[in-house]
Amino acid sequence: MRLIRHLTAAGPAYASLLPDGTALPFAGELFTPGGLQATGLPPLRPGKFLAPVSPCAIFAIGLNYRRHAEEVGRPLPVHPMIFMKPASAVQNPGDSILLPRTLRSDEVDYEGELAVVIGRTCKNVRREHALEHVLGYTIANDVSARDWQHRFGGGQFCQGKSFDTFCPLGPVLVTADEVPDPGRLALRTFVNGELRQDSSTSDLIFDVPALIAFLSASKTLLAGTVILTGTPSGVGAAAKPPRFLQPGDTVSIEIESLGTLTNPVAAESTEGA
Numbered sequence: 001m002r003l004i005r006h007l008t009a010a011g012p013a014y015a016s017l018l019p020d021g022t023a024l025p026f027a028g029e030l031f032t033p034g035g036l037q038a039t040g041l042p043p044l045r046p047g048k049f050l051a052p053v054s055p056c057a058i059f060a061i062g063l064n065y066r067r068h069a070e071e072v073g074r075p076l077p078v079h080p081m082i083f084m085k086p087a088s089a090v091q092n093p094g095d096s097i098l099l100p101r102t103l104r105s106d107e108v109d110y111e112g113e114l115a116v117v118i119g120r121t122c123k124n125v126r127r128e129h130a131l132e133h134v135l136g137y138t139i140a141n142d143v144s145a146r147d148w149q150h151r152f153g154g155g156q157f158c159q160g161k162s163f164d165t166f167c168p169l170g171p172v173l174v175t176a177d178e179v180p181d182p183g184r185l186a187l188r189t190f191v192n193g194e195l196r197q198d199s200s201t202s203d204l205i206f207d208v209p210a211l212i213a214f215l216s217a218s219k220t221l222l223a224g225t226v227i228l229t230g231t232p233s234g235v236g237a238a239a240k241p242p243r244f245l246q247p248g249d250t251v252s253i254e255i256e257s258l259g260t261l262t263n264p265v266a267a268e269s270t271e272g273a
Contacts, residue, residue, distance in 0.1 A: 003030075003136070003173040007047040017172055018043060030135070031056070031224040050092045052138050052173035053117055056224040058085040059215055060113075060142055062157065064230025065203045071238040080206045080214050083157040085142070085167050085228070093170035096266040097143055099247065100163045105145035108245045108265075111231035112189035112197050112253035114182065115140035116208055117173060118225040125216040130209035133221075136175040137182060139253050139261040140228045141168040146237045146244070168263045169226070179257055182208045186256040187232060192249055199232030 002017040008025075014036055015023035022043035026036040030053065062081040063069050069076055091097065099108050119135025142161065149160025179185070182201060189197035201207075206214070211227055236243040245251070249265040 001175045001178070003052060003175065004046060004171065005050045005052045005173075007050065012050055015044070015046060017046070021045070048092075049094060049171050051090050051169040052171070053169065053224065053226060055087050055090065055226040056222050058087065058089070058167060058226045058228065060085055060161065060228040061206065061211060061230040064205050065199060065232040066205055067199065067203055067233035068231060068235070068238075069205070071233045071235075076205055080211060082215070083161060085161050088164060089162055089167040091165040091168040091263065093168065093261050093263065095168075095263060096165065097141070097168065097245065097251065097263050098163070098165045098266055098268040099245065100145060101268040101270050103148075103163075105147050105160075105163075106244065107146040107237070107242070109144045109146050109236045110189060110191065110196070110245060110251045110253075111142035111144055111235060112187055112255075113140045113142050113231050114185060114187065114201055114208075114229045114255055114258075115169060116182070116212070116227040116229060118212075118221050118227070119176075119223060121220060121223045122212075122216050123220045124218065125213055125221075127209045127213040130212035131176065131182075133212060134176045134182075134208070135223075136173045137179050137255075137258060138169055138173045139171075139255050139258050140226075141251060141253055141261060141263065142228050142231060143167065143245075146242075164268075167228075168261060170261055172259055174258050185258070186254075188254045189234065190252045190254075191236075191243075191245070196236070196243075197232050197234035199234070201229070203232060204229065
């Protein structure tokens, strides 16, 4: 199933996207008692697409593709490198990535990533059972202000990863039954139509089951947790010279079986500051 979250006259709602572009409406919410319920209503034309989930937590993994580690000259990590992004960073498909101007960054970068959505609360999950806890998969852009990530952030990633709009998600949530092997998905990122990242999740250092086992070890992953699995080689910061996002750019991320997530880029307004 390809779940969308979209705007209706009554507010945000879930629906199942059909091949002809219409969608079967659902009632309810994904991670509440009772979950989603079929309404029995006929297919409708979707409204504006929203991020397909409202995460309760966002865990992100750094340096998780072999070729990406090579391009930035770093050794392969022994354990997953974890940081977190706030839920307030989530952005809808089609809406703008805003380049920070109040707390200015001139080195904002794209990172196309496979995102995993945990469907039921879990702890101390064994690798062999990890995928049983996955509701589905979507596309993420782990937008990163490299100056705040590496030079101005006190040695931690949080500031450079946490600005508003720095976590576009979508456009659909593809349920796990339609993605039997998340470790073999082609991933490509384009900026203004130019191919920048061209890889596959087969290049992951820690695959999806390994990440779930590690993240759930001695701590609880709540239903609705989103895991960003890392970005492949081809980021703007690794280009010579570096190629950072500018107002007017458009970033599109394609992942096999999941579709395309596209967001324009604009400068943050400082009106009222």
